[in-house]
Amino acid sequence: MSVAVGIHDLSVATAAHVLDLDLLAAYQGVDPAKYHIGLGQDRMSVPGPDEDIVTMAAAAAQPIVERVGAENIRTLYLATESGVDQSKSAAVWVHRLLGLPASCRVVELKQACYAATAALQAALAQVARSPQDEVLVIGADIARYDLDSAAEATQGAGAVAMLVRADPGLVTIEPASGVFTAEVDDFWRPNGSSTAVVDGKLSVSAYLDAIVGAWDDYRARGGVDYDRIDRWCHHQPFTKMAVKAHRALAAHVGAEPDESQITASTGYNRQLGNSYTASLYLALAALLDEDDDLDGARIGFFSYGSGSVGELFAGVVSPGYRTLRRAEATRAALSARRPLSVAEYRELHANVHADDDGDRTVAPVSRGPFRFTGVEGRARRYTRA
Numbered sequence: 084m085s086v087a088v089g090i091h092d093l094s095v096a097t098a099a100h101v102l103d104l105d106l107l108a109a110y111q112g113v114d115p116a117k118y119h120i121g122l123g124q125d126r127m128s129v130p131g132p133d134e135d136i137v138t139m140a141a142a143a144a145q146p147i148v149e150r151v152g153a154e155n156i157r158t159l160y161l162a163t164e165s166g167v168d169q170s171k172s173a174a175v176w177v178h179r180l181l182g183l184p185a186s187c188r189v190v191e192l193k194q195a196c197y198a199a200t201a202a203l204q205a206a207l208a209q210v211a212r213s214p215q216d217e218v219l220v221i222g223a224d225i226a227r228y229d230l231d232s233a234a235e236a237t238q239g240a241g242a243v244a245m246l247v248r249a250d251p252g253l254v255t256i257e258p259a260s261g262v263f264t265a266e267v268d269d270f271w272r273p274n275g276s277s278t279a280v281v282d283g284k285l286s287v288s289a290y291l292d293a294i295v296g297a298w299d300d301y302r303a304r305g306g307v308d309y310d311r312i313d314r315w316c317h318h319q320p321f322t323k324m325a326v327k328a329h330r331a332l333a334a335h336v337g338a339e340p341d342e343s344q345i346t347a348s349t350g351y352n353r354q355l356g357n358s359y360t361a362s363l364y365l366a367l368a369a370l371l372d373e374d375d376d377l378d379g380a381r382i383g384f385f386s387y388g389s390g391s392v393g394e395l396f397a398g399v400v401s402p403g404y405r406t407l408r409r410a411e412a413t414r415a416a417l418s419a420r421r422p423l424s425v426a427e428y429r430e431l432h433a434n435v436h437a438d439d440d441g442d443r444t445v446a447p448v449s450r451g452p453f454r455f456t457g458v459e460g461r462a463r464r465y466t467r468a
């Protein structure tokens with residue numbers, strides 16, 4: 084008999100600061116409606132110097148470990164494209180900060196915004212084979228583009244941690260999945276660069292090609308009809324992209340797009356900005372937190388990572404999901420961010436160090452549970468706050 088496997092718990096963390104896009108628009112002399120309506124974004128999270136993907140990933144996962152315990156967690160996957168070392172997995176620091184057992188497999192995965200979905204699929208396969216195992220999957224990223232670029236308003240920062248296990252309390256992921264890979268220069272981050280290189284228009288069309296290609300593969304591999312999917316979560320580099328994706332897929336299958344199927348999923352991304360690998364699962368957090376009527380509903384997921392890889396799959400919401408969701412904590416994390424002026428934001432943006440700069444100490448700024456304290460003997464140091 085096959086085991087139901089999926090997401091049992093899901094927890095969100097973000098950075099210490101926030102920039103209101105009205106301030107950015109005023110500084111740039113841009114109509115703020117371009118951001119609020121054209122991109123569908125209101126604010127973006129901005130990390131302090133003592134935060135990075137390790138601190139955000141550990142902060143997202145800590146409440147899950149506190150709730151379920153660490154003893155059955157056999158694997159920790161950390162997906163990111165904001166890696167802090169070329170060799171050592173960021174997941175190893177997270178493993179220590181969380182106090183996970185030594186008998187736990189730990190690795191970092193990369194393929195732009197897509198990698199958390201590869202991690203989720205690997206986790207599902209592991210639990211299907213060994214139903215007593217639990218797997219922690221974390222997507223954590225800092226989206227950084229050049230100052231004064233067209234992409235600047237789509238920056239952001241955040242992490243989402245998910246516990247994958249048998250008989251999940253939130254969403255059972257169905258086996259059918261459609262994938263689409265095409266090599267394209269739409270977005271990448273060369274070694275040594277702290278900001279991404281992006282061809283914005285190409286990235287939008289590559290994303291739309293990928294959703295259509297992944298859908299066709301999904302259907303060819305036994306995925307359900309379009310009209311059997313009740314809600315959708317799409318990767319959201321900016322929330323208007325989810326609207327574009329939703330319309331493109333509906334047109335492809337000859338359906339009328341129903342935008343009420345995606346509205347709830349955009350609530351957190353609109354406030355936090357792009358969180359790359361975490362963004363799709365932040366959409367899921369928002370949907371579960373906002374919508375009280377999801378018992379037995381089927382959610383379609385589309386994951387996109389530039390470069391490019393897309394995957395489309397579906398999951399069914401467990402009855403009783405309301406008792407496990409963490410809406411209060413997520414809203415508290417969003418409202419705890421300290422508002423920045425444009426001058427403060429630009430200074431933080433300019434002050435990103437490469438570790439080749441040598442040893443340094445980083446003063447405490449953020450209020451999260453974990454901190455990056457600096458570089459010693461060229462090794463990064465982290466501590467509990």
Ligand code: HMG
Pocket residue numbers: 114116117118120121122164194195196197233234235236237270281282283284286287290318319320321324357359387388389
């Ligand atoms: P842009 O060229 O400045 O913007 O950059 P635009 O001129 O295309 O305007 C954007 C929208 O605002 C348009 O709407 C305008 O009409 C509208 P659309 O035609 O698209 O529906 N607009 C207004 N609306 C209301 N009032 C106004 C007004 N003015 C204009 N006054 C772009 C836009 C997305 C290209 C840029 O922000 C960018 O380069 N972003 C980064 C790349 C990105 O996010 N790409 C998305 C797909 S790729 C992806 O998702 C992967 C990614 O997450 C990375 C990874 O995988 O690792 C990025």
